[in-house]
Amino acid sequence: xxxxxxxxxxxxxxxxxxxxxxxxxxxxxxxxxxxxxxxxxxxxxxxxxxxxxxxxxxxxxxxxxxxxxxxxxxxxxxxxxxxxxxxxxxxxxxxxxxxxxxxxxxxxxxxxxxxxxxxxxxxxxxxxxxxxxxxxxxxxxxxxxxxxxxxxxxxxxxxxxxxxxxxxxxxxxxxxxxxxxxxxxxxxxxxxxxxxxxxxxxxxxxxxxxxxxxxxxxxxxxxxxxxxxxxxxxxxxxxxxxxxxxxxxxxxxxxxxxxxxxxxxxxxxxxxxxxxxxxxxxxxxxxxxxxxxxxxxxxxxxxxxxxxxxxxxxxxxxxxxxxxxxxxxxxxxxxxxxxxxxxxxxxxxxxxxxxxxxxxxxxxxxxxxxxxxxxxxxxxxxxxxxxxxxxxxxxxxxxxxxxxxxxxxxxxxxxxxxxxxxxxxxxxxxxxxxxxxxxxxxxxxxxxxxxxxxxxxxxxxxxxxxxxxxxxxxxxxxxxxxxxxxxxxxxxxxxxxxxxxxxxxxxxxxxxxxxxxxxxxxxxxxxxxxxxxxxxxxxxxxxxxxxxxxxxx
Amino acid sequence: xxxxxxxxxxxxxxxxxxxxxxxxxxxxxxxxxxxxxxxxxxxxxxxxxxxxxxxxxxxxxxxxxxxxxxxxxxxxxxxxxxxxxxxxxxxxxxxxxxxxxxxxxxxxxxxxxxxxxxxxxxxxxxxxxxxxxxxxxxxxxxxxxxxxxxxxxxxxxxxxxxxxxxxxxxxxxxxxxxxxxxxxxxxxxxxxxxxxxxxxxxxxxxxxxxxxxxxxxxxxxxxxxxxxxxxxxxxxxxxxxxxxxxxxxxxxxxxxxxxxxxxxxxxxxxxxxxxxxxxxxxxxxxxxxxxxxxxxxxxxxxxxxxxxxxxxxxxxxxxxxxxxxxxxxxxxxxxxxxxxxxxxxxxxxxxx
Numbered sequence: 001x002x003x004x005x006x007x008x009x010x011x012x013x014x015x016x017x018x019x020x021x022x023x024x025x026x027x028x029x030x031x032x033x034x035x036x037x038x039x040x041x042x043x044x045x046x047x048x049x050x051x052x053x054x055x056x057x058x059x060x061x062x063x064x065x066x067x068x069x070x071x072x073x074x075x076x077x078x079x080x081x082x083x084x085x086x087x088x089x090x091x092x093x094x095x096x097x098x099x100x101x102x103x104x105x106x107x108x109x110x111x112x113x114x115x116x117x118x119x120x121x122x123x124x125x126x127x128x129x130x131x132x133x134x135x136x137x138x139x140x141x142x143x144x145x146x147x148x149x150x151x152x153x154x155x156x157x158x159x160x161x162x163x164x165x166x167x168x169x170x171x172x173x174x175x176x177x178x179x180x181x182x183x184x185x186x187x188x189x190x191x192x193x194x195x196x197x198x199x200x201x202x203x204x205x206x207x208x209x210x211x212x213x214x215x216x217x218x219x220x221x222x223x224x225x226x227x228x229x230x231x232x233x234x235x236x237x238x239x240x241x242x243x244x245x246x247x248x249x250x251x252x253x254x255x256x257x258x259x260x261x262x263x264x265x266x267x268x269x270x271x272x273x274x275x276x277x278x279x280x281x282x283x284x285x286x287x288x289x290x291x292x293x294x295x296x297x298x299x300x301x302x303x304x305x306x307x308x309x310x311x312x313x314x315x316x317x318x319x320x321x322x323x324x325x326x327x328x329x330x331x332x333x334x335x336x337x338x339x340x341x342x343x344x345x346x347x348x349x350x351x352x353x354x355x356x357x358x359x360x361x362x363x364x365x366x367x368x369x370x371x372x373x374x375x376x377x378x379x380x381x382x383x384x385x386x387x388x389x390x391x392x393x394x395x396x397x398x399x400x401x402x403x404x405x406x407x408x409x410x411x412x413x414x415x416x417x418x419x420x421x422x423x424x425x426x427x428x429x430x431x432x433x434x435x436x437x438x439x440x441x442x443x444x445x446x447x448x449x450x451x452x453x454x455x456x457x458x459x460x461x462x463x464x465x466x467x468x469x470x471x472x473x474x475x476x477x478x479x480x481x482x483x484x485x486x487x488x489x490x491x492x493x494x495x496x497x498x499x500x501x502x503x504x505x506x507x508x509x510x511x512x513x514x515x516x517x518x519x520x521x522x523x524x525x526x527x528x529x530x531x532x533x534x535x536x537x538x539x540x541x542x543x544x545x546x547x548x549x550x551x552x553x
Numbered sequence: 554x555x556x557x558x559x560x561x562x563x564x565x566x567x568x569x570x571x572x573x574x575x576x577x578x579x580x581x582x583x584x585x586x587x588x589x590x591x592x593x594x595x596x597x598x599x600x601x602x603x604x605x606x607x608x609x610x611x612x613x614x615x616x617x618x619x620x621x622x623x624x625x626x627x628x629x630x631x632x633x634x635x636x637x638x639x640x641x642x643x644x645x646x647x648x649x650x651x652x653x654x655x656x657x658x659x660x661x662x663x664x665x666x667x668x669x670x671x672x673x674x675x676x677x678x679x680x681x682x683x684x685x686x687x688x689x690x691x692x693x694x695x696x697x698x699x700x701x702x703x704x705x706x707x708x709x710x711x712x713x714x715x716x717x718x719x720x721x722x723x724x725x726x727x728x729x730x731x732x733x734x735x736x737x738x739x740x741x742x743x744x745x746x747x748x749x750x751x752x753x754x755x756x757x758x759x760x761x762x763x764x765x766x767x768x769x770x771x772x773x774x775x776x777x778x779x780x781x782x783x784x785x786x787x788x789x790x791x792x793x794x795x796x797x798x799x800x801x802x803x804x805x806x807x808x809x810x811x812x813x814x815x816x817x818x819x820x821x822x823x824x825x826x827x828x829x830x831x832x833x834x835x836x837x838x839x840x841x842x843x844x845x846x847x848x849x850x851x852x853x854x855x856x857x858x859x860x861x862x863x864x865x866x867x868x869x870x871x872x873x874x875x876x877x878x879x880x881x882x883x884x885x886x887x888x889x890x891x892x893x894x895x896x897x898x899x900x901x902x903x904x905x
Contacts, residue, residue, distance in 0.1 A: 442638060442640055444636040444637075444638060444639075444640030445640045445641075445642055447605070447607050447627065447634065447636070447640065448634065448636060448640040448641075448642075448701070449628075449642075449653070449657075450606075450607070450626070450627040450628045451605055451606075451607075451627050451628070451630070451632060451633065451634040451702070452628075452653055452654030452657060452701070452702075452705055453628050453629070453631065453654055453657045453658050453705065454628055454653075454654075454657045455628050458657060459628075462653070463642055466644045467642070467643070467644055
C-alpha cells in the first residue's frame with residue numbers, strides 16, 4: 001500500500017511538471033482563436049526572419065558537429081593508439097574545457113577576438129596583419145568557436161568509448177587481407193565507431209542549437225533559441241514561440257529515437273575486447289609532433305578560460321595582448337555588490353534544494369526500477385529519462401507558458417519552478433548512477449540483513465544507504481555544480497531581479513559597459529572554480545570508494 | 554520420536570505463469586542435516602528462499618516449531634541464511650558483519666562481545682576480525698557468512714549452495730568444517746546443493762528434486778540403494794542400465810530377457826508393466842561366473858586411486874562400468890575376456 005502511494009506520487013510529479021508542459025506547448029502550437037489550425041506553423045515557416053533563424057540554427061549545429069569531429073576524432077585515436085608520458089593527466093586535461101559554459105567563456109573571449117583584441121594585436125606585432133579585422137563579425141563565428149571548444153570533449157569521450165569497444169584484430173584482419181590504412185579506416189573502423197559517432201553528433205547538434213547564453217552575449221539574434229527567448233515576452237499575442245519550440249522538440253525526439261533504435265539494433269559487436277595491447281610507443285620526431293598537436297589543442301581550448309581569468313583581474317586592457325594593469329578589486333565587488341550577492345545567495349539556495357530533490361528522486365526511482373515488481377514501472381523508466389532529451393530552453397518555455405497566471409507564475413515568484421527545472425534536468429543522471437549501483441549491489445546483502453532480524457528502516461540505514469551513498473553523492477555533487485551554473489532555465493525563468501541566479505547576474509553584468517564585464521568575469525571564474533572542485537571530488541569518490549566497495553564475493 | 558522443527562506443506566510457486574515448484578511437502582526434525590538435492594534449475598533455491606521468507610509461495614504453508622510462519626516477514630522468523638555468494642557487507646569489518654544480528658536484536662554490549670568471540674572460535678576466524686571482507690580469502694569469507702548466520706542462534710540454518718564458489722580443496726575442508734559445526738552446535742540445517750557428493754557425505758536426510766518436484770526423500774543409504782526411479786539412481790551415483798522384458802514371475806523373483814541374455818532379479822517392488830529397465834551400480838558386480846553374467850573385453854578405464862572403474866564392451870556393443878580395487882586391476886588384460894556377475898538382489902528394476 002505504502003509502495004503504491006509513493007509510486008503514484010512520483011508518477012504524478014513527472015506527469016504534471018514534465019509531460020503536461022510539453023503537451024501544453026504541443027496544443028498551443030496548433031490551437032489559435034479557439035480553433036485547431038496549422039496557421040501558426042505556416043506563419044512560422046514562411047516568415048523571412050524566422051526562416052533565416054531556423055536555417056542559421058541548422059547551419060550552426062552542423063558546423064559545430066563538423067568542427068568538434070575534426071578535433072575530437074583525431075584526439076580519440078591518439079589516446080587509443082599511442083602511449084606517451086603524461087597520458088593519463090592529459091586525458092583529464094582535455095575534459096577541462098567543460099567546466100565553464102560557453103556562455104561564460106564568451107564574455108572573456110570577446111576581449112581576445114574583438115577588433116582591437118589580443119589576437120589582432122599579436123598578429124600585428126608579429127607582422128602578419130596590417131589592419132585589424134573583426135574575428136567575431138556578426139557573432140556567428142564567435143558562437144561556433146565557443147561551442148566547439150566547449151563540446152569537443154563529448155566527441156572525444158564517445159569516440160574513445162567506441163574505439164575501446166571493438167576488437168583490434170578486426171583491423172589487423174583488414175591489413176592482413178591487403179587493405180591500406182585509408183581503406184581500413186573507411187571500410188572497417190568508421191562503420192564500427194559510427195553508432196558512437198552518431199550519438200555524440202546528436203548530443204552536440206542539439207546542444208548547439210538550443211544554447212541560449214552564447215548567442216545572447218555575442219548579440220547574434222537570428223537563431224531559433226534567441227527567437228524563442230524574445231517571443232516569450234509577448235507570447236499571448238504572438239504564438240510563433242510555440243511553433244519554434246515544437247520544431248526543436250520534434251528534432252530532439254527524432255534524433256533521440258533514431259539514436260536509440262540505431263544503436264540498440266546495430267549488429268556491429270565484435271564480441272570480446274582485445275587482449276593484446278594496441279598502443280604503440282612513439283619516439284623522436286613523431287613524439288614531438290604528437291605533443292605539439294596535443295598542447296596546441298589544449299592551449300586553444302583553454303583560451304576562453306584564461307581570457308576569463310585575465311579579464312577578471314584586469315584593470316586596464318586596451319591595445320595590448322595582456323592586460324597592462326591588474327587588480328583584485330572585482331573579486332571584492334563580487335562579494336559586496338547587491339546584484340552579485342543576490343545571485344550567489346539565490347543560486348546556492350536553488351541548487352542545494354534541487355540537489356536534495358535529485359537525491360530523493362534518484363534514490364527512490366533507482367531503487368524502484370531495480371527492486372520492485374510494480375505495474376507501470378516501464379512508464380516510470382521512460383519518464384525519468386525524458387529530461388535527458390528535453391533541452392533546458394524547451395522546459396523553461398513550457399513552464400513560463402503553462403503556469404502563467406497560476407500560483408506558480410514565474411513573473412511573480414519563480415523560485416519553485418527554477419528549483420524544479422534544475423532538479424528535473426539532473427534526475428536522469430542520478431537515477432542512472434543509483435540504478436547501476438543497485439544492479440551491482442547483490443540483493444543477498446539486503447536479505448541477509450532481513451534474515452538476521454532487521455526491519456526495512458534498519459536495513460536501509462545500515463546496509464543499503466552506506467553502500468549506495470558513494471555513487472549517490474558523487475552524482476549529487478555533479479548535479480549541484482551543473483545547477484549552479486545552469487544557463488537556459490535561469491535566463492528565462494528568473495524575470496525579477498531579486499530572484500536572479502548567478503548565470504542571469506553574469507548575463508546582466510556583461511551587458512553593463514563600464515565595470516560590468518569584469519565583475520561578470522570574476523563571478524564566472526568563481527563558478528568555474530566551484531565546478532572544477534565539484535568534478536574533482538566527485539571523480540575521487542567514484543574512482544576510489546566504488547571501486548573497492550563492489551568487488552567481493 | 555524426534556521433534557519436528559520445520560514442516561513444508563503443499564507449496565506451489567510460479568513466476569510469470571511458469572510453475573517452478575509444485576506441491577512440495579517435507580518435514581525436518583531436530584538436529585537433522587537435511588539436504589535438498591537436484592540439478593540446476595529444478596527450483597531448489599526458490600524453495601529455500603520461500604522458507605526464509607524472501608519469496609512468498611502461491612499456495613501452501615511453512616510451519617516452524619509448530620507456528621505457521623507463511624505470512625511472517627523474513628526479519629521476524631529467526632531463521633539463519635547462508636548465501637551462495639556469502640552476501641557479506643563490504644562496508645563493515647568481519648566483526649561488524651558478525652555482530653550485526655545481535656545489535657539489531659539490541660543485546661547488551663557485553664553479551665554481544667562474548668557471543669561474537671564464542672562464534673569466532675567455533676568457525677575459527679581468530680585474527681581477521683578487524684579486516685574488511687575484501688581483505689580475506691574466499692574460505693574465510695565463507696566462515697564469516699556462517700558465523701553471521703549462526704550468531705543469532707537461529708531455530709534453523711538454511712544454506713544455499715555455500716561451497717560452490719570455492720576450489721576443490723577448500724570445498725573439502727569446509728565440508729568437514731560444516732559437519733563439525735553441525736555436530737558441535739546441534740543446529741538443524743537445511744542445505745541446498747546440486748553436488749550429490751556433498752549431500753551423501755554430510756546429510757542425514759536427502760530430498761531429491763527434479764523439475765519443480767520432490768521425487769524422493771530418505772537417508773543417503775536408502776536413496777543410494779533403493780532409488781525410486783532411473784533419474785534418482787543416476788543422479789545420486791553411477792549406474793549401468795539395460796532394457797528388458799519380464800518373461801516369468803515367481804514371487805519376488807523375476808526372470809527378465811535382455812540383449813545380454815537372461816537376468817534374474819529379486820525385487821519387493823510392485824512392477825506392473827512387462828517392459829522394464831534393470832540397472833546395477835559399478836561396485837555391485839563381482840568377478841566370478843555365477844548368475845547374471847556379463848562377458849566382454851576391456852574397453853577403457855578411469856583411475857581413482859583406491860579403485861579403478863573399468864568399462865567393458867560386450868559382443869553386442871553394450872558398455873558396462875564396473876568398479877574393481879586397484880590391487881586387482883592388473884588381473885584384467887586387454888583382448889582377454891572378462892567375466893562379471895551381479896547377484897539378483899543387487900539389481901534395481903524400474904518400469905519403463
